[in-house]
Amino acid sequence: MNNPTPAPPEPYAPEAAFEHTIARDQRIEPRDWMPDAYRATLVRQIAQHAHSEIIGMQPEGEWITRAPSLRRKAILFAKVQDEAGHGLYLYSAAETLGADRTELTERLIDGGQKYSSIFNYPTRTFADVGVIGWFVDGAAICNQVPLCRTSYGPYGRAMVRVCKEESFHQRQGYELLLTMMRGTDDQRAMVQEAVDRWWWPSLMMFGPPDDDSPNSARSMAWRIKRHSNDQLRQRFVDMTVPQTEKLGVTLPDPDLRWNEERGHHDFSAPDWDELKRVVSGDGPCNAERIARRRAAHEEGAWVRRAAAAHAAKRTARQREGAAA
Amino acid sequence: MTVTAGSAAALALGDDALVLSHRLGEWAGKAPVLEEEVALANIALDLLGQARVLLSMAGDEDELAYLREERAFRNLQLVEQPNGDFAHTIARQLYFSTYQRLLYAELAARDGEFAPLAAKAVKEVAYHQDHAEQWTLRLGDGTAESRQRMRRACEALWRYTGEMFQPVEGVDVNWSDLETSWLESVSAVLRRATLDVPEGPRSGAWTAGAGRQGLHTEPFGRMLAEMQHLHRSHPGASW
Numbered sequence A: 001m002n003n004p005t006p007a008p009p010e011p012y013a014p015e016a017a018f019e020h021t022i023a024r025d026q027r028i029e030p031r032d033w034m035p036d037a038y039r040a041t042l043v044r045q046i047a048q049h050a051h052s053e054i055i056g057m058q059p060e061g062e063w064i065t066r067a068p069s070l071r072r073k074a075i076l077f078a079k080v081q082d083e084a085g086h087g088l089y090l091y092s093a094a095e096t097l098g099a100d101r102t103e104l105t106e107r108l109i110d111g112g113q114k115y116s117s118i119f120n121y122p123t124r125t126f127a128d129v130g131v132i133g134w135f136v137d138g139a140a141i142c143n144q145v146p147l148c149r150t151s152y153g154p155y156g157r158a159m160v161r162v163c164k165e166e167s168f169h170q171r172q173g174y175e176l177l178l179t180m181m182r183g184t185d186d187q188r189a190m191v192q193e194a195v196d197r198w199w200w201p202s203l204m205m206f207g208p209p210d211d212d213s214p215n216s217a218r219s220m221a222w223r224i225k226r227h228s229n230d231q232l233r234q235r236f237v238d239m240t241v242p243q244t245e246k247l248g249v250t251l252p253d254p255d256l257r258w259n260e261e262r263g264h265h266d267f268s269a270p271d272w273d274e275l276k277r278v279v280s281g282d283g284p285c286n287a288e289r290i291a292r293r294r295a296a297h298e299e300g301a302w303v304r305r306a307a308a309a310h311a312a313k314r315t316a317r318q319r320e321g322a323a324a
Numbered sequence B: 001m002t003v004t005a006g007s008a009a010a011l012a013l014g015d016d017a018l019v020l021s022h023r024l025g026e027w028a029g030k031a032p033v034l035e036e037e038v039a040l041a042n043i044a045l046d047l048l049g050q051a052r053v054l055l056s057m058a059g060d061e062d063e064l065a066y067l068r069e070e071r072a073f074r075n076l077q078l079v080e081q082p083n084g085d086f087a088h089t090i091a092r093q094l095y096f097s098t099y100q101r102l103l104y105a106e107l108a109a110r111d112g113e114f115a116p117l118a119a120k121a122v123k124e125v126a127y128h129q130d131h132a133e134q135w136t137l138r139l140g141d142g143t144a145e146s147r148q149r150m151r152r153a154c155e156a157l158w159r160y161t162g163e164m165f166q167p168v169e170g171v172d173v174n175w176s177d178l179e180t181s182w183l184e185s186v187s188a189v190l191r192r193a194t195l196d197v198p199e200g201p202r203s204g205a206w207t208a209g210a211g212r213q214g215l216h217t218e219p220f221g222r223m224l225a226e227m228q229h230l231h232r233s234h235p236g237a238s239w
Helices: A014-023 A036-055 A058-063 A070-095 A099-110 A125-149 A153-181 A183-205 A218-219 A229-247 A272-279 A286-299 A301-323 B005-025 B034-058 B061-066 B088-110 B115-140 B142-156 B175-192 B218-233
Strands: A257-259 A264-266
Touching: A014 A272, A036 A058, A036 A070, A036 A099, A036 A153, A036 A218, A036 A286, A058 A070, A058 A125, A058 A286, A070 A099, A070 A125, A070 A153, A070 B005, A070 B034, A070 B061, A125 A153, A125 A183, A125 A229, A153 A183, A153 A229, A183 A229, A183 A272, A229 A264, A286 A301, A301 B115, A301 B142, B005 B034, B005 B061, B005 B088, B005 B218, B034 B061, B034 B088, B034 B115, B061 B218, B088 B115, B088 B142, B088 B175, B115 B142, B115 B175
Parallel strands: none
Antiparallel strands: A257 A264
């Protein structure tokens, strides 16, 4: 019997398939072929996003034990718990790209990977907790809502869950500030002072200006990012200004005003040198944040070893049981 | 404030939950693995929810939490003990969550004023107890180091466990049956974890029933100072 000669395989062009998926605005999934640089960029971005959730637990966690009412304490607990959960989703998303959570954690504590610049600023009063909810979660939402449609499937799906929870926290932060503004003079002064300190660092959360953002163009071409840093920053300012008025506080920018022609607010640029310093490790709390993360990791090593040893013993016992 | 037997009982049980929740809050950002950040915060949040219901039965929750001095708190000395290492925290959780599960199961089965709270809380504390039990097994039957740490923690906290069964006025349960069940349950977990049941006394002459009478250990004062300072710094402010 003659074996028919198998037909030659279809010429498979993974690069074309990848480009085609991106161009049709569809999702890349873990088993799909992807350019090495796309994979590396995503691992970097998702890991840094995860690290930000984890380091971001610290400035607010500072106030759990001092929260001035039981209701606020419960809200803070729930928020810090959600942040740990967001970190978990995001590390899982990074692992679909072949990264390893343990290694990523080590990269974080040895300074090899970054986290959001904002968490290097200290929380000095309880009003900071509200302002972090309002500004920092607000900025995170501006960044993350478009990421729900990012080209990498697991990242986009993680963002859908994260965004739902973040918007809840943002409203709670704002509501804390509203309550404080209806309170004593001291409380109102506390809110204004916190707004003054967090405004510029919050604008910096969107990253450097577009003409100084080396990774942006490629990330946008790959539809990892959907909008530029400056576009998102503008969106944040436009969203925040009316909330400021409703709250009864001012923003520390004398040049901030509505521009009828553009249909947007004009505002001053933050101090980009400060952003560079903070990102390169020289911010007010960088050393403390990393030291705290490192200490938790190192002091927890014996617990992780115990869990692994116990799991191994159980598996061995089950095997013996099965063999007997 | 006149304290009825019912509100004294609500204070005792509420203070237990409030103080332990606070201690667990001190772990935020320091847990050995991320999953434990979630778990410890989750347990703390459940306890805080219980505390708020119970304190509200006795008065204004914030006034009671933030404006009482150390001598007026009615919590067990066990729950105010500092976190120590992870094994200490787990031993404290094992002892207390087993007690709470047994107590709330009893209260949920009766008609008293605590029945509605207990019916909800018993589901939460069953999870707390399972969490503590799983970690007791991992640490006790893990590495030589974890076993030693877990053994030390169980021994160090043992002398605070007798106080849990001092009858609380207004809580209608059979305390000595509760104690028997508690000992059986905890001993079984410790044995499965290859740990010995500590041999020392479960309460000393100095500590018996003390927390319930407002006599606390030294670390508690510092804990309260931190917990209350902001609230006390702004009298009359609402948050």
